[in-house]
Amino acid sequence: CAFCRGIAGEWDEGDVPFLEHRRHFPRCPFVCNLPVGNIPIGEEVDVNEEVDPSQLGIDVCGHGHYDPGPTHMNFIQESPHIGGSQPLSGNFDDVATNLSIEPCRGPVHSNMVTQQSRFKSFTEMRWPDSTGQSPQKMSEAGFYYIGSRDHVKCFYCGGGLRNWESSDDPWVEHARWFPRCTFVVL
Incomplete structure (x- = not known):
């Protein structure tokens, strides 16, 4: 689970993933229906809509500090320029770090x-x-x-x-x- 790091295995036919999740990890913030920022597959999301701060995820892993940051999620306007022939400012690792993206280094062997x-x-x-x-x-x-x-x-x-x-x-x-x-x- 991305929210509690629980690992479930040894599945049997007919097992219901959510019920197994709840049975083994009852304190998981996702199972407890806390606002973890999960967006179910298939749900439409408008990246330009205003976000209600009360719907933002809570800090379940950190030290209890909460910074709501900007509530207007306009990803297109706030993203670095990608099109045309203009290079991104700075190197890729700096941009990736600022966007909280971990670079994929490829296989060691x-x-x-x-x-x-x-x-x-x-x-x-x-x-x-x-x-x-x-x-x-x-x-x-x-x-x-x-x-x-x-x-x-x-x-x-x-x-x-x-x-x-x-x-x-x-x-x-x-x-x-x-x-x-x-x-x-x-």
Whole structure:
């Protein structure tokens, strides 16, 4: 969940995501219907409309400071000029930081970008069966085998994990230990 960082898994057919979310994370601000700024998919949004300050999100993660900022959300007029041949002022990283955009740096291990190449690392270097983890699931979750015990790395963020148990879900562990990994987030 983007609002409480809760992770749910082991879904069964017929599970209702919102009810499972509420059951496992009852204090989540989204579940508690607090104004978190969520815009459901399909809902029309007019970026030029006046925004009621009482509808803006509250600070659930910070130190309780609230700065309503400008209430008129005119993104088109306030955005840096993009069209034509005029360059943006400053470098891209400065502009991205001002817009609260984290630049995507690309994969750390570009030779392991394909799921097939990651899968091959498990089969060619003899992934230990004792882990209870399948090379298929591990490679789908972005991991490749580095050839030592049960140590794996993510091709994208470079994060490494070890000491796998048969009950571990590779996607869940990836998200738990490396929540900012772009491969997991996307």
